[in-house]
Amino acid sequence: MDLLDDSAVEQKLAAVPEWRREGDEIRRTITASDFPTAIRIVDEIAVEAEKLNHHPDIDIRWRRLHLALTTHDAGGLTEMDFRLASRIDEIAAAH
Numbered sequence: 001m002d003l004l005d006d007s008a009v010e011q012k013l014a015a016v017p018e019w020r021r022e023g024d025e026i027r028r029t030i031t032a033s034d035f036p037t038a039i040r041i042v043d044e045i046a047v048e049a050e051k052l053n054h055h056p057d058i059d060i061r062w063r064r065l066h067l068a069l070t071t072h073d074a075g076g077l078t079e080m081d082f083r084l085a086s087r088i089d090e091i092a093a094a095h
């Protein structure tokens with residue numbers, strides 16, 4: 001998987017407006033209604049991540065999930081990060 005250049009990253013970020021670029025990562029926060037819901041969201045994300053074989057870093061703080069995506073094998077941002085970001089947004093929107 002090839003690293004995306006800065007203009008490609010900016011272009012792809014436009015499609016996932018909840019996400020922000022932080023260096024080699026894109027990050028977003030999901031606020032759930034309560035802690036069990038936050039964990040259910042994490043579980044649904046885990047299923048999608050496994051399907052894609054692409055996994056986020058997840059920092060769970062009560063109802064808030066801080067997510068970070070990067071492609072470790074490539075050492076930065078690739079198409080896979082934006083594909084999973086889009087799946088994560090669908091999951092978040094369903095709760």
Ligand SMILES: C[C@H](O)[C@H](O)[C@H]1CNC2=NC(N)=NC(=O)C2=N1
Nearest residue numbers: 053054055056070071072073074
């Ligand atoms: C062998 C390698 O660990 C796998 O191909 C997957 C697992 N999940 C992954 N997740 C992320 N975020 N980046 C990777 O490079 C990655 N690689």
